Amino acid sequence: MKVAFIGLGVMGFPMAGHLQNNGHQVTVYNRTAAKAQQWVEEYKGEMADTPAKAATDAEIVFTCVGNDDDLRSVVLGDTGVFSGMRAGAILVDHTTASAEVARELNDVAAEQNLGFLDAPVSGGQAGAENGVLSVMIGGEQAVFDKINPVIAAYSKAAELMGPAGSGQLAKMVNQICIAGLVQGLSEGIHFAKRAGLDVKKLCSVIQHGAAGSWQMVNRHETMVENEFDFGFAVDWMRKDLNITLDEARKNGAQLPVTALVDQFYAEVQKSGGSRWDTSSLIHRLERDS
Structure with missing residues (x-):
């Protein structure tokens, strides 16, 4: 298929690459043109100098940008993808954004006879690079059925x-669950160290029981070593949690642990950890140890 991919960050760059490697004709756009050029050199696709041009004649357009405002800037307006998409084409948005902007863009798409799906992903940079992301999707069944074989890439x-x-x-919901889990893992490792246990040996055992998690398997060793210069950044997590807490205020959900962990991440930011991996929650427990 002829597709376009808008946004070549740590997630979008490999995702667009998987599409190209799976035989699709991919045209990319990135706000920093040098990144788009790098992608073309690696994957042999094409690049465009506006989102609209990238979307021209594409059957599916994918977006993966930073937040609501970034999303509106690449979708709406004279140079946005909607202005370049042909009737019947589909926009699949992989940005983690608000439900409000998803509904807004869905309404505009319907007016222009376009399909729209909000499709945030989970699995992090490693999941994107290895092609094993989990995708949560909102939209119509018929539109989902068309894109499902494509995003399998x-x-x-x-x-x-x-x-x-x-x-x-x-x-x-995914971020709510992760926030509490990482805080629990941080406290468990902190307690184990204070108790004189071998944390690596401990986690090698309990990761196979009820306490096991992806975070424990993949992050306990780096947490012990205070290594956080990789993975999903604290800034991004706080953006996601703020969106979540805003939604909770609207629907009446009570998220006391999520709100508390959000403030813990704010402390990590103040400590200079804005770009650290989210497993850096343990830093605030260990810094005075």
Whole structure:
């Protein structure tokens, strides 16, 4: 298929590459043109100098940018993808954004006879590079059925969660669960160290029981060594948690642990850890040890 990919960050760059490697004709756009040129040199696709031009004649356009405002800037307006897309084409948005902007763009897409899906992903940079992301999707079943075989290039699981905005709501649940889990793992490792246990040996055992998690398997060793210069950044997590807490205020959900962990991440930011991996929650427990 002829597709376009807008946004070549740590997630978008390999995701677009998987599409190209799976035989699709990919045209990319990135705000920093040098990154798009780097992608073309690596994957042999094409690049465009505006989102609209990248979207011209594309059957599916993918976006993966920073936040609501970034998303609006590449989708709407004279140079946005909607102005370049042909009737019947589909926009699949992989940005982690608000459910509100997803519904907004879905309405505009419908007016222009375009398909729209909000499809945030989970799995981090490693998941994107290895093509094993989990994708939570909001939109219409018929549109989902068309894109599902295509996104299989970089996903191991994709599920339609409901109407537009449902994908973003599902991603919020994902972040709620992760926030509490990482804080629990941080406290467990901190306690183990104070108790004189061999943390690596400990985690090699308990990761196979009820306490096991992806975070424990993949992050306990680096947490012990205070290594955080990789992975999903604290700044990004706080952006996601703020979106989640805003939504909770609207729907009445009570998220006391999530709100507390968000403030813990704020402390990490103040300590200079804005770009550290989210496993750096342990830093605030260890810094005075």
